[in-house]
Amino acid sequence: MFQNLTVFKTAYAMAVHAGQRQAIIAQNVANADTPGFVSRDLPSFQEIYSSRMGDQTMLRATRVGHVNGSPTSSIDGLAQEDRSFAAPDGNTVSLETEMVRATDAKRQHERSLAIYKSAMNVLRSSLGRQ
């Protein structure tokens, strides 16, 4: 009964997504002055999550590798290039946009951890340990 709790899996997938997004944003920021570098970003967690909601029998995950594959496999499959801002040297990183995205990722991560923690507290209370 306690082995497959959806709330933990969802919170876990959300935290993993936030971490991956943070890694991609860090790459963008580090390459903010590299000529010809194209900025990349992951689609939002809600988008990925709802696109997999149709198949209820499958474990919901932000990508296939989360459930069965290794959690360290490539994230390049989902990342999308963003060419909305282009400098004359072909670099499309806008530091301001990246800062907003990074804040988003951090808030999402904190939210998922808060959900995870609160669900843990529920479990702990049911065990009678405070």
Next chain:
Amino acid sequence: MSDFSKALGVSASGLQAQATRLRHLSENISNADTPGYRRKTVPFRTEFDAGTDVSKVEVGRVSLDDGELERIFDPSHPMADETGYFEGSNVNLLIELADAREAQRSYEANLKMFEQARQMSSGLLQLLRR
């Protein structure tokens, strides 16, 4: 390799690249009055690490600016030729200062990404505490 260590590694490479850039800028500024000095420029390029699957930033070979050296009229100068001119440096302080400010801005952005990835992973570890 987790996403957080990826993010930390990428941010560290960005910090290092910007610091190297700032070092060469200060070399240029301090040699602004050295006769015959050509300003140094550092190219940035993306280095894709296939093992960890991240695009780190790397500083390429330092190259010298081929711009024309400033000709200064001072017949009493030891290096002056028969017409009374000698060649100064081709450093434009305004350009160097603007570049230094940009390097500082990018450095701060990388530092912020580093700090944020650190906060996110320490938030994750907080889950283990009661």
